Amino acid sequence: MTDDSAPPLSEQTSEQAAARLLSWYDRNRRDLPWRAKPGEVADPYRVWLSEIMLQQTTVPAAAPYFRAFTERWPTVHALAAAPLDDLLVAWAGLGYYARARNLHACARTVVDRHGGRFPDEETALLALPGIGAYTAAAITAIAFGRKATVVDGNVERVIARMFAVTDPLPAVKPTLRRLAATRTPDQRPGDYAQAMMDLGATVCTPRKPKCMLCPWSDGCAARASGIAETLPRKLAKADKPTRRGTAFWLLNPDGAVLLRRRAERGLLGGMTEVPSTAWEETTPDAAALLAHQPIAVGWRALPGVVRHTFSHFHLELGVVTAQAGAGWHAVDGMWVPIDQLDQQALPSVMVKVVRHALAHA
Known part of the structure; x- marks a missing residue:
């Protein structure tokens, strides 16, 4: 439910809107195996590992793999020292196997060039194997508490609906990222990033969004126009050969x-x-x-x-x-x-x- 004591979202600053979302997150955050508990410091290794696994993979599918990996290789040093074949066997079933090879290469690079510590800035993270813009931003925000705009599919959906962006994906991705950046707060950037993901995964869902439960519903342009469930729009995919x-x-x-x-x-x-x-x-x-x-x-x-x-x-x-x-x-x-x-x-x-x-x- 929204906070009736707060002014409408459209009248709030980005920091006030973020505070509203974070208040919702503190009450409704998902309990995920890679997520630090309230008050705990996030482990960059676990954040990185989970983000790589979650590329093209759902949370329910990734969770058992994450548990198995962290039990077998609890640190980036352990993963870097593992034979690649062992890692590939453990990865089997997650798909997109280039991710597994990049995972191993990244672990070795972190150990060999960074002394086993992940860099805490996006530009340095982007230089590591297998880390793109989204993953670098997620690690920066969640693991190190630095301001970064984290945009995955869930966030794209939330932003497209909040601003009623009707241009189709994937061409509109830069616009959605720019709009998302206007809302990214200086305070608690890691929690904010995870709050946006949780909002998209549990409330602002692809079908039948639960708008009555959304902390931002009174400022959602797509909801006001009655088109929330149609966004974000996508170009029709060509038939697969x-x-x-x-x-x-x-x-x-x-x-x-x-x-x-x-x-x-x-x-x-x-x-x-x-x-x-x-x-x-x-x-x-x-x-x-x-x-x-x-x-x-x-x-x-x-x-x-x-x-x-x-x-x-x-x-x-x-x-x-x-x-x-x-x-x-x-x-x-x-x-x-x-x-x-x-x-x-x-x-x-x-x-x-x-x-x-x-x-x-």
């Missing part, structure tokens, strides 16, 4: 399966995979299967296909299986016992391939 390929489920005489590592750069870089053809618009023909097969052997097609969606395309993979005979020792890749596959850095699409093969082979 579908790519197709074939995965080779190859077992050796010992019952181990052949895996290989993808190239370090590019999609799923550095991750472990079941060998496959290239992923292209057309279904692989016999010539493509011969060109990409890891060993010349008789392959049997398994029923059904594995489907997965990436950010820019859909993927359909057929799976063929075979038993390797003579010469299997020389096959390029690594042979992994089936009961040890969970120790490999398999991305989600490859986990689906494994499950499909085990179910149908």
Whole structure:
């Protein structure tokens, strides 16, 4: 509920409006595993780790990964010292695996160049691997209490509605950031940033916003115009293309399966995979299967296909299986016992391939 003793939001200064939001936050803040308790000093490592995980990932999905990471690697020194493969295995399922590689590179940079202490200014943070404008601002504000304008998807929605910005995303992002900066206070910038995120996540939601509970509702231009639920507007997305390929489920005489590592750069870089053809618009023909097969052997097609969606395309993979005979020792890749596959850095699409093969082979 809004504070009836306070003047309307439209008549308040930005500092008064911020105080109103912070009062709401003090009563309604979410209890998140990476968030410092009231009165505690935020740990820059935990703030950074959570912000990297939350890129393209929801809070419920990120929370168990955050707990597992901080139990296994409680400090940036511990994470920097960990083998990259261990980190990739722990990351599997979170997607966007370049984040995991950048996470490791950033930890090592913080240890090697900054003595294990994160820089406390946005410009220095931006120089670290995997840290962009949003993450740098979030760390600056939340971990170090310095004034910084933190704008994620939740904040964009709040600002678009407060100012009734009807131009569509993504082109309007600079405008939303500029408007957000006009409200960023000098006091408690970290709490303010988290308050804005909580407001967007729990009250100013994409559908059916709870305007009666919003501390800023009396100054919301979109609510006054009856268009709050339509904002922010977005350009229609183009249909995603579908790519197709074939995965080779190859077992050796010992019952181990052949895996290989993808190239370090590019999609799923550095991750472990079941060998496959290239992923292209057309279904692989016999010539493509011969060109990409890891060993010349008789392959049997398994029923059904594995489907997965990436950010820019859909993927359909057929799976063929075979038993390797003579010469299997020389096959390029690594042979992994089936009961040890969970120790490999398999991305989600490859986990689906494994499950499909085990179910149908």
